[in-house]
Amino acid sequence: MSGRSFLALTLTPEAPLCDWLAALDHQIQRAVGFFAGKPVILDLSMMQADTPDLPHLLPALKERGIRVLGIEGGDRSWPAVAEWDWRESPLGGRASGPVSIPEDEMTPPAHPTLVVEESVRSGQHIIWPDGDVVILGAVSSGAEVTAGGSVHIYGALRGRAIAGIGGNAQARIYTRNLAAELVAIDGFYATAEEMDAKCIGNPAQVMLLGETLVFKTLP
């Protein structure tokens, strides 16, 4: 004889069931394949004999590829569950606390980085609505770089850098020499006059804290 131990996930549906299923669908969407091949215990302790839609719960889970290994709580005698294939449950087991569906299993939409190998000259405008932009040269006075993500400038920033368009407040702006005409993150902007004087002419980064643009010198 040899034994094997599994971690069985326990699903505890709550009323109203259609909302609970929608939330489950949302989680499945974010972590495709999370339930695949995993044993699941269905815990009906939050259910009542007359909970609406209860008869459809088990088929709905099967439809989603969730293999119900056993059922706890509730009552076999409820008419609502009369048609269920309710096998004897493995009793007991050690509760392991809530299991969170790992976020990293969701496939992040690809936001490739745009690398510009040279300087962005006056009058030129680089627009990259999704990912980061890396500029190996300088951004000249009168030039503009707009990115959905962060803007990294390895030369001097003398023109405009606009990061986090489309609502990314985490975006930042980095440059080896801050001499910008304007910087903006997620719609909050600062002109040259409003920039932190100790950062001007130095390697610096700009980030958004709350609703304030914060300038920090880089080593």
Add this chain to the structure above:
Amino acid sequence: MAKVLVVTSGKGGVGKTTTTAALGAALAKAGQNVVLVDFDVGLRNLDLVMGAERRVVFDLINVIQGDANLAQALIKDKRVDTLSLLPASQTRDKDALTPEGVAKVIADLSKKFDWVICDSPAGIERGAQMAMHHADMAVIVTNPEVSSVRDSDRIIGMLDSTTEKAKAGEKIEKFLLITRYDPQRAARGDMLGTDDVLEILSIPLLGIIPESPDVLKASNVGAPVTIAEPESAPARAYTEAARRLMGEKVAVTVPAERKGLFDWLFKRRVA
């Protein structure tokens, strides 16, 4: 095959035409076959600076429209016989420059000359675009002041994106020529320093032309400074720049006026 060189700047009044004439004459004096093409249709000046204004019969637009052939329109310089000029039309405007016509003229000139030097009009519109479109090399004329530097930066961006070479995925060779440089004002900090200009524009330096009354004097007598006053500081700077264009390695210096005591006294007396 000729080198097609555009002299451009974006900003007006920085010395494009003076530079075209002086560099062209210096190259021609070094034995190169040179033609200067004035693209400033409607505001032509190169004929004046070259002292050829009374010899203009046909011009670039006549050639483009087929009213004259190149041989009729080209004006040979009387002082340096390897130097020619194709003047612009003063009565037309820049819309008369058609891309096909310009392409044909440049191609024809390229067969006859070693250097085709295009004097660009100021601005970034049609005239300037036509002048730079077929260039292999560009000399960007910049004064050491912020507005000129920014306009030059804009022009460099256009050279890298709109020209024929750029569209073919190649790089146009770009050189920076700083003109009207005043060492005393630079020392006082009234002017952008050479290092600052180079740092902002980050293209190789072709030369530094000092501010000098000799340049104005030469323009007014209708001769490039490299012909009228070949020993003057600006002429020497232009001659060195021309040698660098031909691929010679010459260290860039800021040529100072040669001021002996006698010179000084003499100038005082004349003034």
